[in-house]
Amino acid sequence: MSWDIDRRAVLLLVACQLVTGVAAAVLLTATAGAMRPILAGGAITDRLHQALPALLLVAGAAALTRAAGALATYASRRITPKLTTATDTALVEAVCRVEAAAYAVDGFADRQEAAEMGVLRTHVMVTDAQRFMSALIRMVTAGGVLSVLNVLMLPLLLLAVLPAGIGAVLTARVDYEIHYANIADRNVRGMMRWWSTTPKYGDEVRANGMTDYLLYWYRSLSQRVDRRTLAAAPRTLRIALVSSFTGGVFLVATWAALAWLAVTGRVALAIAATAVVAVQTTLAALSQVIVNGAAVFHTSLYLSDMQAFLDDAGERAPQRGELAVSAPVEEIRLTEVTYQYPGKDRPAVDGVSLTLRRGEIVAIVGVNGSGKSTLTRLITGIYLADNGRVTWNGADLATVDPATVWQRTGLVPQIFAQWPLRVRENVTLGQPRTYDDGPVWEAVDAVGMREAVEDLPHGLDTLLAREVFGGAELSGGQWQRLACSRALYRRPPLLILDEPTSQMDPRGEHRIFEEIKAIASDRITIVVTHRLENTKVADHIVVMERGRITEQGRYDDLVRADGTFAELLALSQDR
Numbered sequence: 001m002s003w004d005i006d007r008r009a010v011l012l013l014v015a016c017q018l019v020t021g022v023a024a025a026v027l028l029t030a031t032a033g034a035m036r037p038i039l040a041g042g043a044i045t046d047r048l049h050q051a052l053p054a055l056l057l058v059a060g061a062a063a064l065t066r067a068a069g070a071l072a073t074y075a076s077r078r079i080t081p082k083l084t085t086a087t088d089t090a091l092v093e094a095v096c097r098v099e100a101a102a103y104a105v106d107g108f109a110d111r112q113e114a115a116e117m118g119v120l121r122t123h124v125m126v127t128d129a130q131r132f133m134s135a136l137i138r139m140v141t142a143g144g145v146l147s148v149l150n151v152l153m154l155p156l157l158l159l160a161v162l163p164a165g166i167g168a169v170l171t172a173r174v175d176y177e178i179h180y181a182n183i184a185d186r187n188v189r190g191m192m193r194w195w196s197t198t199p200k201y202g203d204e205v206r207a208n209g210m211t212d213y214l215l216y217w218y219r220s221l222s223q224r225v226d227r228r229t230l231a232a233a234p235r236t237l238r239i240a241l242v243s244s245f246t247g248g249v250f251l252v253a254t255w256a257a258l259a260w261l262a263v264t265g266r267v268a269l270a271i272a273a274t275a276v277v278a279v280q281t282t283l284a285a286l287s288q289v290i291v292n293g294a295a296v297f298h299t300s301l302y303l304s305d306m307q308a309f310l311d312d313a314g315e316r317a318p319q320r321g322e323l324a325v326s327a328p329v330e331e332i333r334l335t336e337v338t339y340q341y342p343g344k345d346r347p348a349v350d351g352v353s354l355t356l357r358r359g360e361i362v363a364i365v366g367v368n369g370s371g372k373s374t375l376t377r378l379i380t381g382i383y384l385a386d387n388g389r390v391t392w393n394g395a396d397l398a399t400v401d402p403a404t405v406w407q408r409t410g411l412v413p414q415i416f417a418q419w420p421l422r423v424r425e426n427v428t429l430g431q432p433r434t435y436d437d438g439p440v441w442e443a444v445d446a447v448g449m450r451e452a453v454e455d456l457p458h459g460l461d462t463l464l465a466r467e468v469f470g471g472a473e474l475s476g477g478q479w480q481r482l483a484c485s486r487a488l489y490r491r492p493p494l495l496i497l498d499e500p501t502s503q504m505d506p507r508g509e510h511r512i513f514e515e516i517k518a519i520a521s522d523r524i525t526i527v528v529t530h531r532l533e534n535t536k537v538a539d540h541i542v543v544m545e546r547g548r549i550t551e552q553g554r555y556d557d558l559v560r561a562d563g564t565f566a567e568l569l570a571l572s573q574d575r
């Protein structure tokens with residue numbers, strides 16, 4: 001990814017690492033060159049004079065190492081922010097683009113949480129990889145010099161550091177296992193944190209005395225996470241003790257071997273002195289290789305989670321076909337449509353057949369959980385039917401590009417968004433049709449909100465993000481009117497309103513239904529509602545029970561039929 005993002009920075013980074021390695025080799029060789037005259041006999045000034053060129057080389061190599069290090073840091077700082085943004089954006093986009101049905105798949109949210117950790121760790125990866133690479137190059141060069149001095153030294157040093165490496169990798173695995181075991185709890189804790197602290201639900205939490213309960217659960221979850229983390233401490237201690245002991249034994253052996261070589265005259269004193277420096281340098285480089293190698297390994301575990309999630313999300317992106325829905329939308333037809341949510345034991349929509357024609361207002365009614373909202377998701381292609389077909393102008397939604405369907409849809413869902421944006425964007429949803437405000441005011445008028453918007457400090461420019469960046473706040477019903485104006489502004493061929501007036505006063509509700517009637521001739525309109533009086537505007541009423549259509553017809557027919565519709569209507573009037 002770094003290569004794709006900034007090639008020059010990557011090349012600079014690699015070049016700096018190579019320079020560092022070469023400089024380390026030069027530094028050691030020059031040190032050996034300087035030691036010989038310095039440790040020889042004669043006047044100190046003569047000895048220093050003889051050693052001067054080698055000493056200058058040592059100073060030059062050291063300076064080069066520092067300069068290369070600084071440049072490498074600069075290069076990695078150029079890569080890191082872009083890399084983090086690229087992975088973060090890839091993750092957000094992947095989640096936005098999956099089939100909506102994926103959200104209901106078991107474990108999807110936990111895998112997403114694991115992937116978030118990968119994104120957070122991306123910036124660490126660059127630093128770790130850079131340090132690992134530079135330590136590796138230093139190790140190879142210093143080790144090479146050391147091997148030239150005496151072949152026995154390098155294997156001994158390797159043995160001294162290897163246990164620490166194995167220990168670091170094992171510890172990284174333990175950390176990752178704990179992280180994985182804690183994912184679900186951390187996910188829930190994060191959600192509880194939001195639900196407990198967001199001002200949105202502050203009234204409900206306080207007035208219903210839920211604070212202590214929420215804090216109790218928050219603390220319990222945190223303690224459970226801590227318990228798992230603490231339970232791993234003895235394991236990591238054992239790993240650290242064993243690896244330190246083994247490494248220490250081999251390190252003592254290395255120094256003993258060097259002392260033995262020098263004492264028995266097998267290596268000259270000058271070479272032995274250089275070997276001390278080379279051992280120190282190699283040892284430092286080896287330790288860095290081990291520490292940073294383990295860090296790269298640790299981070300790669302999280303990055304694998306991220307990659308796995310991105311791959312999974314890619315497979316869950318809609319793969320329906322390239323066909324476009326033709327305009328105008330004359331007919332939407334459902335044939336024996338069935339849909340079952342993952343993990344449920346019966347379908348939410350079960351063998352529904354229905355035809356909707358342009359100019360019609362269709363009302364969908366039924367008790368809670370009877371499948372009304374699910375049916376609207378199938379009609380709009382948010383979900384694809386497990387069995388049966390949904391066609392728009394004859395085109396099966398399973399083979400149609402969903403973007404072309406959603407261009408022609410306006411939806412007011414039961415739980416609608418209160419966007420922390422200006423009033424204007426709340427109406428246009430960031431997709432203005434023109435840059436004059438005429439159509440925006442039209443949509444605002446259609447829901448009877450002109451006076452309220454004009455009363456706001458900056459009219460359409462007023463920010464409605466009180467909790468985040470300030471601005472004004474609307475009442476619940478006003479927000480709902482705005483959600484309706486958002487759908488109306490789109491002038492969609494298919495308009496779906498799911499409980500659109502549940503928070504509105506009778507004036508607002510009347511206004512919305514007048515508007516629905518006024519614009520109905522040009523589109524298919526679907527209204528889901530529990531206020532059965534409102535279904536009088538419908539040309540056709542569909543009654544759902546346990547996912548099936550059990551009654552349908554006009555208002556008066558259904559009242560006379562004395563079935564579920566009549567029963568629900570009678571109950572709503574019985575006060």
Ligand SMILES: Nc1ncnc2c1ncn2[C@@H]1O[C@H](COP(=O)(O)OP(=O)(O)OP(=O)(O)O)[C@@H](O)[C@H]1O
Nearest residue numbers: 104341344348366367368369370371372373374375
């Ligand atoms: N995202 C989901 N995951 C799993 N099951 C779901 C999901 N959404 C709805 N269901 C289930 O599907 C069934 C139908 O739900 P749906 O929301 O379509 O009912 P509804 O008729 O719109 O209800 P209401 O009148 O309460 O809005 C219910 O049993 C519900 O539990």
